Amino acid sequence: MTVQLAKHRLYTYNLRYARPVRWSDIVEEAAPFVLLRLTSDSGAEGVAEITVKPTWCGVTARSLIAAVEEIFVPILKKLDLSNPGKVREALDGVPENHAAKTLIDNACWDLYAASEGRPLWQIWNGTPHIELSWAVTRQAPQAMAAEAADMVARYGFRTLKIKGGQGFETDIAGIRAVRAAVGHGIRFYVDANGAYPAAKSMDYARALADAGATLLEDPCPLAPDASFRRLQQDSPLSILVDFGCTSLRDAYLFSEQGARALSIKPGRFGLSHSRAMLKLMQQNGGSAVVGLMGESAAGTLAGLQFTATIEKPILPAEMTWFLAMTEQIVGEVPKISDGAVTLTESPSLAALID
Numbered sequence: 001m002t003v004q005l006a007k008h009r010l011y012t013y014n015l016r017y018a019r020p021v022r023w024s025d026i027v028e029e030a031a032p033f034v035l036l037r038l039t040s041d042s043g044a045e046g047v048a049e050i051t052v053k054p055t056w057c058g059v060t061a062r063s064l065i066a067a068v069e070e071i072f073v074p075i076l077k078k079l080d081l082s083n084p085g086k087v088r089e090a091l092d093g094v095p096e097n098h099a100a101k102t103l104i105d106n107a108c109w110d111l112y113a114a115s116e117g118r119p120l121w122q123i124w125n126g127t128p129h130i131e132l133s134w135a136v137t138r139q140a141p142q143a144m145a146a147e148a149a150d151m152v153a154r155y156g157f158r159t160l161k162i163k164g165g166q167g168f169e170t171d172i173a174g175i176r177a178v179r180a181a182v183g184h185g186i187r188f189y190v191d192a193n194g195a196y197p198a199a200k201s202m203d204y205a206r207a208l209a210d211a212g213a214t215l216l217e218d219p220c221p222l223a224p225d226a227s228f229r230r231l232q233q234d235s236p237l238s239i240l241v242d243f244g245c246t247s248l249r250d251a252y253l254f255s256e257q258g259a260r261a262l263s264i265k266p267g268r269f270g271l272s273h274s275r276a277m278l279k280l281m282q283q284n285g286g287s288a289v290v291g292l293m294g295e296s297a298a299g300t301l302a303g304l305q306f307t308a309t310i311e312k313p314i315l316p317a318e319m320t321w322f323l324a325m326t327e328q329i330v331g332e333v334p335k336i337s338d339g340a341v342t343l344t345e346s347p348s349l350a351a352l353i354d
Contacts, residue, residue, distance in 0.1 A: 003082040003115060004041040008073060011035040012052075012061045015296050015327045022138045024165055024193035025055045031294055031325060034061050036068065036107045037350065040081065045350040046111025048302060049329075050103045050267060051294040057099040057268065067100040076104065082115070084108040088272040098247065098269075105270030106302055114348035119305060120271075121343050126308025128343040131316040132336060133159040134323075135191075135292055136178065138166055145177035152182050155323070156338040159316045160188040161217075165195030168207065175211045189215035189315065194243055196220050201231055209236040215261065215315065218242050224253035232258050238314070242291060251277045255284045261314050262286065266303040267293035274306050287314035297322040297333045302349050304334075304341065329354055 014030040021028050035049045052061045059067070071094060079087055087108050091101045113120045121128060134151045136144050148160055162178060164171040171190065178188065190213050196204055201219040208216055216237040222228055222244035232239050241254050242263035251262060262281050266274045268291075281288050290307045293299070300319045307317045320336065322328065331354040334341050346352055 001082065002080040005038060005076045005081060006041045007039045009037045010065050010068060013329065015325045017324050018326050021324065024195065026053065031296065032061060033296060034064050034103065035298070036103050038107045038111050040111060040115065044111055044114040046107045046114055046348055047350040047353060048103050048106035048110060049296060049299040050099055051299070053294070059099045064099055064103070067097050068103065071097065072100055072104055081108055081111060084112050085272050088270065102268060102270040105272050106266065109271045110302065110348045110350060114350055117347050119343065119345060119347055121305045121308035124309045128308065129340060130304055130307050130343065131340045132320050133157055133161055133316040133318055134320050135161040135163065135318055137163045141170065141174040141177040144174045145181035148178045149181040152186060155336045158186055158339045160186060161318055162188050162190050164190045164192040168204065172207060172211055175208070175213065179212060187214050189213050189217065191217035191242070192219045194218045194221040198227060202234060205235040205237050213237060215240055217263065218244070224250060224257045229257045232260060240289060248273045248276055251280055255280055255286065260286050262288050263291035264288045265291045265293045266306045267295050267299050271306055278310060287312065289313060289315045290317035290319060292318040292321045294321055295319065296325060297328045297330045298349060298353065300334060301330065301352065304343055308343060
């Protein structure tokens with residue numbers, strides 16, 4: 001049975017943080033989002049949320065909304081939405097506009113789940129029980145240690161992602177402070193967000209390995225070239241590729257250069273491309289981490305549908321950033337216990353929006 005688009009609506013909102021958050025490029029007091037709601041001719045609804053930060057995804061709320069309404073809604077009105085994968089192929093006929101495609105792709109998958117009457121994790125034969133990690137963002141070392149200890153005590157996380165990039169000495173001091181605060185039963189890895197020059201990457205990797213890190217994300221700006229291959233081959237830690245991979249094509253190129261681990265973000269690539277990236281990494285002997293994209297609880301619930309399909313992730317999913325926010329748009333926030341979450345059996349995210 002064909003599914004036609006009857007109407008769409010777009011919403012913008014900001015969700016406040018409990019404290020200002022310092023990312024590698026910006027400091028925020030609230031997280032900005034755009035939400036898309038699609039309604040089919042049968043009345044079924046699907047929604048998706050995307051984080052709108054120009055330095056993360058190349059759009060503002062206004063530019064994203066303009067792209068969705070002026071470029072893609074006219075295309076959607078001509079398509080059968082019953083097959084989200086085919087819809088994404090049609091969207092990819094338009095160059096660039098990755099954020100708009102991601103938002104529409106994820107909303108179409110949510111609409112598909114609503115039409116099927118089952119959540120995507122069930123349709124895709126996933127598991128409802130998912131282990132999670134927490135990301136400790138940039139602060140003074142003792143403040144990072146206090147936050148890590150608090151989140152481990154409150155939610156039972158057994159893996160921490162530590163944001164580096166504050167300088168070698170400060171990064172190592174932060175790691176040591178976190179280790180002293182949480183003990184040796186908690187594993188951690190470090191994300192430098194490409195802060196260091198390539199010539200210093202190996203020294204950084206060795207220092208982190210000596211400090212007990214298990215993996216290193218973006219020690220320097222990464223590109224799928226011979227330099228990356230040498231770094232991955234020589235590093236004492238597996239290199240997790242994140243910001244250098246901006247598309248499915250990039251994922252293929254990094255895989256050809258021997259990438260062992262890829263940060264796959266449904267809120268950045270869309271569910272269709274995320275599934276293709278996972279298949280690619282698995283076929284080539286690599287693995288994946290479901291990375292954070294600053295999602296609220298709504299975006300987290302969507303991303304966890306994909307997370308549920310990964311049988312042996314190299315690390316727990318990073319889909320916990322909503323805990324940093326004091327506001328949400330879903331009626332019931334996911335409950336994390338013993339470092340894990342159990343997914344709802346609600347057919348779609350649209351049914352959970354408050």
